Amino acid sequence: MSTQVLVVGASVGGLTVAEALRRKGHAGPITLVGAEPHPPYDRPPLSKEILAGDWPDERAFLRDRAQLDALGAEFVLGRRAERLDAEARKIELDDGRTLSYDTLVIATGLVPRRLSFQGGLGGVHTLRTLDQARALRAHLLTALNVAVIGAGVLGCEIAATARELGLSVTLVDPVPVVMARQLGDELGALVAALHVRHGVQVRTGVGVAGLAGDGGHVSGVELTDGSRVPADLVVVATGSTPATGWLAGSGLSIEDGVVCDSRCRAAPGVYAVGDVARWHHERLGGSVRLENRTNVVQQALAVADAIMGADALYTPIPYFWTDQYDVKLQIHGTIPPGARLRPVDGEPGQARFAALAEVDGLAVAAIGWNHPRGVMAARRRLAPQS
Numbered sequence: 467m468s469t470q471v472l473v474v475g476a477s478v479g480g481l482t483v484a485e486a487l488r489r490k491g492h493a494g495p496i497t498l499v500g501a502e503p504h505p506p507y508d509r510p511p512l513s514k515e516i517l518a519g520d521w522p523d524e525r526a527f528l529r530d531r532a533q534l535d536a537l538g539a540e541f542v543l544g545r546r547a548e549r550l551d552a553e554a555r556k557i558e559l560d561d562g563r564t565l566s567y568d569t570l571v572i573a574t575g576l577v578p579r580r581l582s583f584q585g586g587l588g589g590v591h592t593l594r595t596l597d598q599a600r601a602l603r604a605h606l607l608t609a610l611n612v613a614v615i616g617a618g619v620l621g622c623e624i625a626a627t628a629r630e631l632g633l634s635v636t637l638v639d640p641v642p643v644v645m646a647r648q649l650g651d652e653l654g655a656l657v658a659a660l661h662v663r664h665g666v667q668v669r670t671g672v673g674v675a676g677l678a679g680d681g682g683h684v685s686g687v688e689l690t691d692g693s694r695v696p697a698d699l700v701v702v703a704t705g706s707t708p709a710t711g712w713l714a715g716s717g718l719s720i721e722d723g724v725v726c727d728s729r730c731r732a733a734p735g736v737y738a739v740g741d742v743a744r745w746h747h748e749r750l751g752g753s754v755r756l757e758n759r760t761n762v763v764q765q766a767l768a769v770a771d772a773i774m775g776a777d778a779l780y781t782p783i784p785y786f787w788t789d790q791y792d793v794k795l796q797i798h799g800t801i802p803p804g805a806r807l808r809p810v811d812g813e814p815g816q817a818r819f820a821a822l823a824e825v826d827g828l829a830v831a832a833i834g835w836n837h838p839r840g841v842m843a844a845r846r847r848l849a850p851q852s
């Protein structure tokens with residue numbers, strides 16, 4: 467097969483598609499376009515080892531120079547795709563160049579949300595990229611009081627890392643439960659308790675009204691109950707939206723992600739992969755978009771198979787992990803808000819346990835809290851539609 471494959475987004479999703487294509491015998495040209503100036507790197511360490519200073523930055527890079535060279539692909543880095551003409555099978559870059567393709571893979575990930583009142587205050591951070599991790603780390607080394615707005619996975623990981631660096635940390639979220647979307651009520655309460663035990667002030671169930679500033683630098687977070695959290699460093703971790711702005715007018719269907727069929731195909735010759743992709747999950751019977759590292763790789767392998775002519779549904783069991791303090795939390799499946807935990811080994815609240823999350827007696831998720839073996843055993847007991 468010597469067709470031209472163009473991948474937009476040179477991160478884990480894009481790179482994995484390119485490598486899998488080569489392994490499967492695609493001999494034609496492959497071009498990867500990436501908006502960031504860096505070679506492909508991994509994001510999970512950005513809120514953990516890199517932010518903590520435990521790893522040098524280079525350790526986040528997914529491959530070394532020799533491995534990238536061996537791929538025989540062209541990397542166009544530091545350049546942004548600005549427009550897709552799906553009819554003509556061309557994209558336009560921000561330097562005016564046009565690139566043609568036979569097959570396009572969209573792997574552009576997410577863009578962090580900003581607060582409407584974020585303004586131009588100094589000391590307010592978001593975390594998605596290596597450069598942002600570097601800036602946040604540098605500031606953490608001099609800051610005293612950190613406020614993290616958003617108690618999702620990312621906000622909780624940043625709070626944990628900042629706390630372990632010895633800073634005073636407040637975690638704020640209008641939703642009463644920590645990591646509610648990913649963990650449901652019972653498990654979310656355990657994660658909140660973990661943060662409290664480590665000295666984080668958890669202010670959930672109260673909204674953010676605005677930021678206070680002093681001389682152009684943030685000095686606090688104003689809450690909707692009239693109180694103020696003093697902070698010389700604020701991290702906004704209020705979620706992200708799919709990076710689809712460049713696809714406006716392309717004719718592709720965009721609805722909180724690039725809408726794909728059950729084969730991750732958005733249009734003839736166009737696939738989407740990773741955090742940006744919303745595809746029809748045949749087994750779950752609905753459209754799904756996942757924001758986690760394991761899905762990106764599995765989906766990239768499925769997309770490479772599809773490009774090489776396979777015709778298979780993509781139906782993974784969702785999986786993610788998070789590391790906070792000395793806890794590795796692993797979740798297979800999806801935990802709805804009202805799910806009940808049923809212990810499988812150990813008890814929820816202990817330093818190590820495995821459990822099932824159940825809805826109406828059906829096991830919908832397997833949970834491991836410092837228990838990688840237990841979670842795999844629990845996973846085998848999931849209901850077929852999990």
Ligand SMILES: Cc1cc2nc3c(=O)[nH]c(=O)nc-3n(C[C@H](O)[C@H](O)[C@H](O)COP(=O)(O)OP(=O)(O)OC[C@H]3O[C@@H](n4cnc5c(N)ncnc54)[C@H](O)[C@@H]3O)c2cc1C
Binds near residue numbers: 513546573620757785
């Ligand atoms: C700080 C952090 C910690 C995380 N920790 C975990 C974890 O513990 N466990 C877990 O399961 N998952 C974790 N994740 C999620 C995981 O990293 C993502 O699921 C994964 O990075 C998604 O890969 P991707 O290739 O789809 O997109 P991304 O990694 O977001 O890459 C998309 C790339 O496309 C580029 N791009 C965007 N628009 C354009 C354009 N128009 N033209 C050219 N290039 C463009 C972007 O600059 C970016 O480099 C974490 C994410 C972050 C940010």
